[in-house]
Structures are given as structure tokens and as C-alpha cells.
Amino acid sequence: MSFPMVLITGCSSGIGLRMAVMLAKDEQKRYHVIATMRDLKRKDKLVEAAGDTYGKTLSLAVLDVCNDESVKQCIDGIKDRHVDVLINNAGIGLVGPVESIPIEEMKKVFETNFFGVIRMIKEVMPDMKKRRGGHIIVVSSVMGLQGVVFNDVYAASKFAIEGFCECLAVQLLKFNVTLSLIEPGPVHTEFEVKMIEEVKKRECPGADPDTVHYFKDVYLPSSLDIFEALGQTPDDIAKCTKKVIEASSPRFRNLTNPLYSPIVAMKYADETGSLSIHAFYHMLFNMGSLMHNTLHRMLVYS
Ligand SMILES: NC(=O)C1=CN([C@@H]2O[C@H](COP(=O)(O)OP(=O)(O)OC[C@H]3O[C@@H](n4cnc5c(N)ncnc54)[C@H](OP(=O)(O)O)[C@@H]3O)[C@@H](O)[C@H]2O)C=CC1
Ligand SMILES: CC1=C(/C=C/C(C)=C/C=C/C(C)=C/C=O)C(C)(C)CCC1
Numbered sequence: 001m002s003f004p005m006v007l008i009t010g011c012s013s014g015i016g017l018r019m020a021v022m023l024a025k026d027e028q029k030r031y032h033v034i035a036t037m038r039d040l041k042r043k044d045k046l047v048e049a050a051g052d053t054y055g056k057t058l059s060l061a062v063l064d065v066c067n068d069e070s071v072k073q074c075i076d077g078i079k080d081r082h083v084d085v086l087i088n089n090a091g092i093g094l095v096g097p098v099e100s101i102p103i104e105e106m107k108k109v110f111e112t113n114f115f116g117v118i119r120m121i122k123e124v125m126p127d128m129k130k131r132r133g134g135h136i137i138v139v140s141s142v143m144g145l146q147g148v149v150f151n152d153v154y155a156a157s158k159f160a161i162e163g164f165c166e167c168l169a170v171q172l173l174k175f176n177v178t179l180s181l182i183e184p185g186p187v188h189t190e191f192e193v194k195m196i197e198e199v200k201k202r203e204c205p206g207a208d209p210d211t212v213h214y215f216k217d218v219y220l221p222s223s224l225d226i227f228e229a230l231g232q233t234p235d236d237i238a239k240c241t242k243k244v245i246e247a248s249s250p251r252f253r254n255l256t257n258p259l260y261s262p263i264v265a266m267k268y269a270d271e272t273g274s275l276s277i278h279a280f281y282h283m284l285f286n287m288g289s290l291m292h293n294t295l296h297r298m299l300v301y302s
Contacts, residue, residue: 010090011035012042014189018234024058036063065116088117089139100204106153113157129175140181185257186227
């Protein structure tokens with residue numbers, strides 16, 4: 001009997017690592033996972049977490065989503081190039097005032113979060129279409145649906161991939177290929193650590209002192225509060241993704257954190273967009289300390 005072949009990008013840490021381990025450790029051993037990462041020197045955490053599934057239901061491969069040759073070589077290395085489930089997880093964040101970020105850094109975000117996903121899909125999708133079967137999963141974000149201040153370019157990259165997937169999902173339905181988006185809110189991974197480091201390091205050249213103050217002294221503390229109060233674990237996201245893979249008719253959009261549903265609902269409740277923009281403004285600039293106290297009380301009593 002052959003098992004569904006699952007390929008996951010960005011498995012050296014965080015969500016990708018936990019997805020790979022959870023699927024490889026499936027009690028009924030239903031999956032064979034190809035856990036990929038761009039630098040195999042970073043494999044130790046994954047190998048340790050995989051335990052005795054390593055070499056059995058989990059194997060490792062090199063794959064850099066920003067490199068055509070690397071993507072092709074990885075897929076060519078799989079027997080019959082057969083991938084049943086492609087999980088596009090690799091991604092990078094970027095925060096800060098737009099005027100202080102070099103265009104090259106912004107392009108890297110799009111190259112990874114947008115073109116990286118498309119590069120993978122272009123390599124794997126034609127065979128899925130021929131076989132009339134397969135499941136493509138894209139780890140997007142709540143920021144693919146609702147922008148968050150000072151995350152302008154990151155949110156744009158996730159909006160872009162959401163738009164791309166909305167178009168493609170319709171065509172793929174004709175070929176019996178499923179496309180699903182996973183939309184997490186804040187998750188405690190290296191993503192969060194890198195964000196905090198980046199804010200500390202960023203001197204924000206080109207941004208005026210007021211903007212730097214709003215970024216570092218208003219946005220950052222509120223953002224940390226949100227992470228502390230609403231943050232999920234990478235295992236929560238892996239669990240949700242496993243459910244999506246195993247559903248008889250998987251949903252297209254999958255918000256992993258129900259606490260974010262009101263934020264998305266607000267966007268669709270007012271088609272002019274003013275409600276969301278003013279609500280976010282109010283939450284950030286007028287309710288920062290109230291939000292801080294409320295979120296902390298929520299944590300203490302939960
Ligand atoms: N954490 C969060 O709050 C949220 C995260 N997400 C999304 O979840 C996904 C996973 O992020 P998360 O686990 O949190 O963060 P991590 O930083 O822990 O993991 C990101 C992974 O992507 C890999 N990666 C980056 N660039 C490339 C590349 N060019 N080719 C292959 N792999 C690459 C990293 O590899 P390396 O070790 O080599 O850098 C790492 O394995 C991302 O798409 C992110 O946008 C969505 C919502 C919230
Ligand atoms: C909700 C909210 C905020 C922050 C949200 C954050 C920080 C979300 C992070 C999401 C992530 C990390 C997604 C990754 O893809 C603010 C602006 C502090 C105040 C207003 C309400």
C-alpha cells in the first residue's frame with residue numbers, strides 16, 4: 001500500500017517543524033513526510049523531535065523556495081515526482097516604518113512569501129492536474145485578510161498570495177485538486193523572536209522621530225501584549241492543518257484562532273473599510289494601556 005507523500009517547506013523551526021513531526025508521528029502511520037529546509041545544518045531540532053520516525057515516515061531534503069534549481073532538484077529527487085500534499089510553509093516577516101526599509105529587503109519578503117509559494121506550485125501542480133488529485137496547502141496569515149500597522153510589506157505579501165490562491169482554487173476544482181489556506185494569528189515561534197530582535201536593531205533611518213516613537217513605544221508593546229494573550233503554539237497550527245488534510249471536503253479558508261474572527265468580520269461588515277481603519281487606530285492609539293490591562297487580566301483569570 002502506498003502512503004500519501006507530503007512535502008513541507010521551511011521545516012528547520014516553528015510551524016513547519018511541528019507539522020512535519022505531527023504528520024510523521026500519525027498513529028496509523030498514514031503519511032510519508034518529506035521535510036525540507038534550505039540549510040541542512042539546521043536539521044538537528046527536527047531530527048531530535050522526529051525521534052524514531054526519522055528515516056521511516058520522515059525524510060529530509062534540501063529546498064530553498066527562492067531558488068529555481070533547488071526546487072526542481074528536490075522535486076526531481078522524489079520517486080515519479082509524486083507529491084500528494086504540498087504544504088507551503090516557508091515564510092519571513094518584516095516590520096517597521098516603510099520609509100526606513102530598503103526596497104531590497106521588501107523584495108526578499110515577496111520573493112519568499114509570494115514567489116516562493118508560486119515557484120513550488122508551478123513545479124508540483126502540473127503532475128497533480130494530470131493525476132486529477134492532490135492537495136496544495138498555503139500557510140498564509142490573518143494578515144492576508146486584515147493588515148496590521150507597521151507590517152505593511154509582510155501583510156501585502158500575504159494578501160498577494162491570498163489573491164493568487166482565490167484565482168487558482170477555481171481552476172483546480174476542475175482537476176480535482178484542492179487548495180487550502182491556513183490563516184494563523186500570532187504564533188510563538190522564531191518568527192516572534194526575529195520580530196523583537198529586528199525592532200530592537202532597527203534604527204529606522206529616514207523615519208521621523210514621531211513615527212519611530214509610534215513604532216517602538218506604541219506598536220511594539222501592544223504587539224507583544226497580543227502575542228502573549230492570543231498567541232498559539234506551532235502544535236495548534238499543525239493540528240489544525242492535519243484536520244484540513246484529513247477533512248472529506250476541506251475548507252478553502254482556515255483561520256486557526258477564533259479570537260481573530262471578529263477582526264475579519266469587522267472588515268466584511270463595512271465595505272467602505274472605515275470601520276476597520278478607525279477601530280485599529282482607536283485600539284492602538286487610544287486603548288493601548290486599557291488593552292494591556294484587559295489582556296493581562298484575561299491571562300491571569302484564564
Ligand atoms: N509565527 C507567527 O506569528 C505566524 C507565522 N505565519 C506564517 O507561518 C509560516 C512559518 O513561520 P514560523 O514557523 O512562525 O516562523 P519560523 O521563523 O520559525 O520558520 C520559518 C521557516 O521558513 C524557512 N525559510 C525562510 N526562508 C526560506 C527559503 N527561502 N527557503 C526555504 N525555507 C525558508 C526558515 O528557514 P531558516 O531556518 O533557514 O531561516 C524556517 O524554517 C510563515 O509563512 C509565516 O509567515 C503566519 C501567521 C503567524
Ligand atoms: C490585533 C491588534 C494589534 C496587533 C496585532 C498583531 C501583532 C498581529 C500579529 C499577527 C501575526 C504575527 C501574523 C503573522 O502572520 C495591534 C496593532 C497591536 C493593536 C490593534 C489590534
